[in-house]
Amino acid sequence: xxxxxxxxxxxxxxxxxxxxxxxxxxxxxxxxxxxxxxxxxxxxxxxxxxxxxxxxxxxxxxxxxxxxxxxxxxxxxxxxxxxxxxxxxxxxxxxxxxxxxxxxxxxxxxxxxxxxxxxxxxxxxxxxxxxxxxxxxxxxxxxxxxxxxxxxxxxxxxxxxxxxxxxxxxxxxxxxxxxxxxxxxxxxxxxxxxxxxxxxxxxxxxxxxxxxxx
Amino acid sequence: xxxxxxxxxxxxxxxxxxxxxxxxxxxxxxxxxxxxxxxxxxxxxxxxxxxxxxxxxxxxxxxxxxxxxxxxxxxxxxxxxxxxxxxxxxxxxxxxxxxxxxxxxxxxxxxxxxxxxxxxxxxxxxxxxxxxxxxxxxxxxxxxxxxxxxxxxxxxxxxxxxxxxxxxxxxxxxxxxxxxxxxxxxxxxxxxxxxxxxxxxxxxxxxx
Numbered sequence: 341x342x343x344x345x346x347x348x349x350x351x352x353x354x355x356x357x358x359x360x361x362x363x364x365x366x367x368x369x370x371x372x373x374x375x376x377x378x379x380x381x382x383x384x385x386x387x388x389x390x391x392x393x394x395x396x397x398x399x400x401x402x403x404x405x406x407x408x409x410x411x412x413x414x415x416x417x418x419x420x421x422x423x424x425x426x427x428x429x430x431x432x433x434x435x436x437x438x439x440x441x442x443x444x445x446x447x448x449x450x451x452x453x454x455x456x457x458x459x460x461x462x463x464x465x466x467x468x469x470x471x472x473x474x475x476x477x478x479x480x481x482x483x484x485x486x487x488x489x490x491x492x493x494x495x496x497x498x499x500x501x502x503x504x505x506x507x508x509x510x511x512x513x514x515x516x517x518x519x520x521x522x523x524x525x526x527x528x529x530x531x532x533x534x535x536x537x538x539x540x541x542x543x544x545x546x547x548x549x550x551x552x553x554x
Numbered sequence: 555x556x557x558x559x560x561x562x563x564x565x566x567x568x569x570x571x572x573x574x575x576x577x578x579x580x581x582x583x584x585x586x587x588x589x590x591x592x593x594x595x596x597x598x599x600x601x602x603x604x605x606x607x608x609x610x611x612x613x614x615x616x617x618x619x620x621x622x623x624x625x626x627x628x629x630x631x632x633x634x635x636x637x638x639x640x641x642x643x644x645x646x647x648x649x650x651x652x653x654x655x656x657x658x659x660x661x662x663x664x665x666x667x668x669x670x671x672x673x674x675x676x677x678x679x680x681x682x683x684x685x686x687x688x689x690x691x692x693x694x695x696x697x698x699x700x701x702x703x704x705x706x707x708x709x710x711x712x713x714x715x716x717x718x719x720x721x722x723x724x725x726x727x728x729x730x731x732x733x734x735x736x737x738x739x740x741x742x743x744x745x746x747x748x749x750x751x752x753x754x755x756x757x758x759x760x761x762x
Binding site for chain 1: 646649650651653654657697700701704705706710711713714715717718719720721722723724725726727728729731732737738739741742743744745746
């Protein structure tokens with residue numbers, strides 16, 4: 341019960357934050373979080389009307405759509421980096437592979453949302469500063485480390501075991517990406533030490549906010 | 555799962571939550587196979603097993619055994635003539651595996667169980683190449699083992715701890731893979747391994 345209360349409070353804070361930051365720009369996050377925004381019935385009705393185990397399914401849907409939004413961001417980021425021509429050879433190949441893997445995550449999470457009876461979060465429009473190779477690698481590392489922390493932050497909240505299994509198998513791939521990028525930058529592959537730190541939705545969303553344009 | 559199918563008798567001999575091994579094996583006939591095939595386990599099996607109360611202890615002790623193995627592996631690698639870069643990496647990773655051992659030992663105790671004993675290991679490593687090859691296998695196996703067991707974990711706290719450890723295993727695995735000239739993430743979804751498969755894979759490394 342305490343957990344539910346905490347999650348509710350956190351959700352309210354999140355919705356408040358989103359609302360306060362300009363409702364239009366963050367409509368996608370409302371959708372991503374399975375909000376009950378009545379204006380957008382297509383993205384909100386499904387979780388609310390899911391029969392039988394409604395509450396737990398709705399919660400899982402929020403998490404999966406949140407993950408889907410992050411994966412959209414990552415996939416889009418890598419696509420733009422590949423197109424930027426900033427990288428060549430082995431590094432370009434690595435970036436391409438990571439981008440393809442993020443795109444596979446998008447597909448899998450989209451399918452998961454549908455399987456749970458929900459409506460997948462819409463693909464956000466993104467913008468990233470792609471000035472030079474070094475700063476792009478740094479941004480990639482930031483995004484991947486954040487992504488790994490975001491998955492870790494949700495693991496304990498996922499109720500459906502199949503959804504949890506999928507999230508875990510994506511979580512460690514994000515960690516592998518983060519580690520490889522940290523290696524390329526000459527930074528520690530385990531910046532948190534022996535135990536990776538989780539990040540909550542409240543911590544993650546403001547950090548990705550600058551990359552969303554609509 | 556019959557007793558003869560247990561890949562590592564020594565691991566099976568570990569006392570599990572006050573049960574004798576044969577009782578555990580009997581109990582495990584349904585539970586272990588199903589629980590560790592976690593990706594395919596439905597909520598029914600999960601909650602049924604939860605009622606027995608010792609599921610998390612079994613899983614954490616399984617993880618503890620793997621962490622013992624990894625910690626010892628990196629420790630022994632320190633005696634090889636590794637490059638200074640690899641030596642540093644082995645020391646750092648080994649230190650983190652030891653921290654995992656301590657954390658999991660404490661977790662088992664907190665859950666009211668008896669921590670698995672540290673086995674004796676042998677590793678076929680004699681140079682950088684053999685070290686890196688086995689390191690990749692061990693770290694990738696560690697990731698697969700944690701991911702396979704994760705969904706069967708009942709306690710939210712234990713799941714969180716396992717998650718924070720498996721992320722570090724995945725980071726190790728990717729770094730080692732880069733050293734081997736291998737893709738750091740071989741697939742978009744990390745595969746899972748069930749307990750029996752993992753134990754079979756590491757059996758040749760356990761001497762007692």
